Amino acid sequence: MQFDKQADIYDKRTGLGEKTVQNIASSIKQIIQPYLNGQFLDIGAGTGEIGYFLQDLATPYIGIDLSKEMLNVYRNRFDGNKKIPHLIQMDGNTPWPLKDHSVSVFFSSRAMHQLDQIHVLNQLKKLSSTSSILILGNVKRNKKSTKAFMRKEMHEILNEFGLKEKSGQSHRNHLFKALEQQGGERLPTITASCWQVSHAPIDSINSWKSVDGIAGQAIEPSIKKQILETLILKAQEKFTDLNQALETEETYELNAITLPYNQKNNN
Numbered sequence: 001m002q003f004d005k006q007a008d009i010y011d012k013r014t015g016l017g018e019k020t021v022q023n024i025a026s027s028i029k030q031i032i033q034p035y036l037n038g039q040f041l042d043i044g045a046g047t048g049e050i051g052y053f054l055q056d057l058a059t060p061y062i063g064i065d066l067s068k069e070m071l072n073v074y075r076n077r078f079d080g081n082k083k084i085p086h087l088i089q090m091d092g093n094t095p096w097p098l099k100d101h102s103v104s105v106f107f108s109s110r111a112m113h114q115l116d117q118i119h120v121l122n123q124l125k126k127l128s129s130t131s132s133i134l135i136l137g138n139v140k141r142n143k144k145s146t147k148a149f150m151r152k153e154m155h156e157i158l159n160e161f162g163l164k165e166k167s168g169q170s171h172r173n174h175l176f177k178a179l180e181q182q183g184g185e186r187l188p189t190i191t192a193s194c195w196q197v198s199h200a201p202i203d204s205i206n207s208w209k210s211v212d213g214i215a216g217q218a219i220e221p222s223i224k225k226q227i228l229e230t231l232i233l234k235a236q237e238k239f240t241d242l243n244q245a246l247e248t249e250e251t252y253e254l255n256a257i258t259l260p261y262n263q264k265n266n267n
């Protein structure tokens, strides 16, 4: 399991930092104010970088994740004095083990695109309380940034190698569109936090080298080597110096939609 192997370095490699996650948690707490009539379900909770700051909600918190090791990192955040949150290791593509109509907030940060959309829609419908919301969080990069260029090139190279990369943005657009067609209402996007990053092309390459597989794909090391070599060539065409870092802004966005299910006076 890909995330099991990177659990120990996940926060260092892709973590958001304490200030950012505190901002995210406080934005979530504001958004969910009208939706406290059921449980809070964190889908793909990971190492709990965000979840750690969601333990004082006025509604019970439950986190699910496929990776045992990511959840171990999450549990280790809580020393002997703090109550360990309710975390369930499971594949989110199987039924979510909660009572029907018991969830009022479904939250997922950087993870929902790993799940099958039809399954997600079925689970939302089954578990939604009478007034519920889905909140999806993601990092947004300036399209002209070095990181965005490297990701785009990686995406194209993966396609050339016959590998399909799951895209968080297109998954979210499809999911929200399907929910809107059923009567869900989108809330304005919230930028929960923004920060400056200094990133060189070589940082992307080293980051991909440091994990098993690539961009969410489990692949043979020899194929990965070829992919990275192709990427290095493309990066060399674009940048004169792969070590030269450029500074850009990144933001963390929260996109939310009300769920049209199990409402009073409805179905």
Ligand SMILES: C[S@@+](CC[C@H](N)C(=O)[O-])C[C@H]1O[C@@H](n2cnc3c(N)ncnc32)[C@H](O)[C@@H]1O
Pocket (backbone or CB within 6 Å): 003, 043, 044, 045, 046, 047, 048, 049, 050, 064, 065, 066, 067, 070, 090, 091, 092, 093, 108, 109, 110, 111, 114, 115
């Ligand atoms: C990029 S991490 C995001 C973690 C955390 N939500 C965050 O934003 O820091 C994606 C998480 O989704 C989990 N995941 C991937 N596929 C999954 C699945 N089928 N069911 C449940 N969790 C899954 C991974 O184990 C990983 O912890």
